[in-house]
Amino acid sequence: xxxxxxxLLTILxxxxxxxxxxxxxxxxxxxxxxxxxxxxAYAFVKKQVDFGPRVPNTSAHVACSNxxxxxxxxxxxxxxxxKADLIAFDGTVLKSVNIIGSYxxxxxxxxxxFAHWDSRPWADHDPIPENRKKPVMAANDGASGVGVxxxxxxxxxxxxxxxxxxxxxxxxxxxxxxESFKGExxxxxxxxxxxxxxxxxxxxxxxARYGILLDMVGAPQATFYRExxxxxxxxxxxxxxxxxxxxxxxxxxxxxQKGGAITDDHIYVNKILGIPSIDIIQYDPNSxxxxxxxxxxxxDTMDNIDKNTLNAVGTTLMHVVYNxx
Ligand code: AHN
Ligand code: ZN
Numbered sequence: 392x393x394x395x396x397x398x399l400l401t402i403l404x405x406x407x408x409x410x411x412x413x414x415x416x417x418x419x420x421x422x423x424x425x426x427x428x429x430x431x432a433y434a435f436v437k438k439q440v441d442f443g444p445r446v447p448n449t450s451a452h453v454a455c456s457n458x459x460x461x462x463x464x465x466x467x468x469x470x471x472x473x474k475a476d477l478i479a480f481d482g483t484v485l486k487s488v489n490i491i492g493s494y495x496x497x498x499x500x501x502x503x504x505f506a507h508w509d510s511r512p513w514a515d516h517d518p519i520p521e522n523r524k525k526p527v528m529a530a531n532d533g534a535s536g537v538g539v540x541x542x543x544x545x546x547x548x549x550x551x552x553x554x555x556x557x558x559x560x561x562x563x564x565x566x567x568x569x570e571s572f573k574g575e576x577x578x579x580x581x582x583x584x585x586x587x588x589x590x591x592x593x594x595x596x597x598x599a600r601y602g603i604l605l606d607m608v609g610a611p612q613a614t615f616y617r618e619x620x621x622x623x624x625x626x627x628x629x630x631x632x633x634x635x636x637x638x639x640x641x642x643x644x645x646x647x648q649k650g651g652a653i654t655d656d657h658i659y660v661n662k663i664l665g666i667p668s669i670d671i672i673q674y675d676p677n678s679x680x681x682x683x684x685x686x687x688x689x690x691d692t693m694d695n696i697d698k699n700t701l702n703a704v705g706t707t708l709m710h711v712v713y714n715x716x
Contacts, residue, residue: 424713425546429702435462436530436538436609436696444510444526445533447485447563452509456488459508459560462541467548468492468558471593480568480580487562489584491593494547498555502712503602503666504543506536507564507584507656515569516680516687523571528692531673531685532565535609535696539705546709554715557599561585561656578654585656589663600715601628602668604657608704610683611697612643613673615704616650620658625667632669635710641703650674651681671704 438458443451456472463470473489490508510529514522540558547556567581568574579586602625607613621629636645650672657668673683685691 422713423550424710425550427542427546427702427705427709429698429705431545432538432542432701432705433696433698435541436534436701437693439508439534439537440528440530440693444512444528445508446510446512446526447487447566448483455508456490456562459490459537459541460492463490463492463544463558465548466492466541466544468494468544469496473588473591473593475584475587475591477563477583477587479563479566479583480572480574480577483566485563485566485583487584487587489562489588490560492544492558493555494551494557495555500715501555501557501599502715503557503559503599503660503668504540504605504708504712505559505561505585505602505656505660506540506605507533507562507582508537508560509533509562509565509584511565511687513569514687514689515571517689522689523569525689527565527687527689529565530691530693530696531607531609531683532687532691535607535701536605539605539608539701539708542705543708543712552712552715554600554712556712559588561588564656581654582656582659585659586663589659592664598664599666601625602657602660602666603628603632603708603711604655604660604668604670604672605704606655606670607673607682607686608671609696609701610673610685611695611700613683613697613700614646614675615644615671616646616648616674616676618650618670618672618674619652620661621669622649624657624661625669628667628669632671632707632711635714636703636707639707639710641707644700644703645707650676653681
């Protein structure tokens, strides 16, 4: 009798609820989400920064691109290097490489995860004028998103997710016209690698269930607000990610409020390929730029990278990916 009572007490709360509530607890139990290592992600960020600024047409850029594709291969991805000569706002020809790593390449249901891997050639937001022509080390603005995705790739290699996953490291995101440039139509001078890939996807007719962009995901106490274009194109994806983060205890990073409207790689994936895509990007409503104070300065170094932030983003995305069927 006591056993039956106990049993009734345990199932009663669920039977009172609707179908969705009844389904979730039993499902969650069976899904084994591998744990994300923040130490490993941090090491992947540092490794990139150790090459020096990864500015297109430099040897550090070539060395880092080789490193990134070697790592993806080591973690069991099928890798494609998409090379292109892209024309910058000032006419410079950028020898660029988008690095694509695929898991379960035959799977029809796919999730796209992306970040840019290049470094900005000019620290044009540096408070000290002499620094504004120097390149950015891009620990956070570039390497952090790639570091989180490399750690996820390492996990995918050991324990394949159910769905297909494509990780893309986009080049030439941060070669946008500097503050000092007087020309017009500079909006599309950013995100050149993504614009190229969206018009020439590595597989003709490529599509995915949704896409997630990681941009500046490593600063201490970073806050990620619901970016406006993400909510416009892919509101359910934003909600899925922010809800997952909250339920894992990362609600102090993922703020469920409206943030900025940002021209970033996800815009072109939405507009050109129609893949609903979101941007997880640090947003600080109290700063002048909207981003962290280090943004596009020579201070975007490892001093601004915090393992706890990498962990909040990486752990959340691991749960999102492994819960897809
Ligand atoms: C602009 O500054 C136009 N968009 C922000 C995209 C960006 C630059 N993300 C990192 N660096
Ligand atoms: Zn940038």
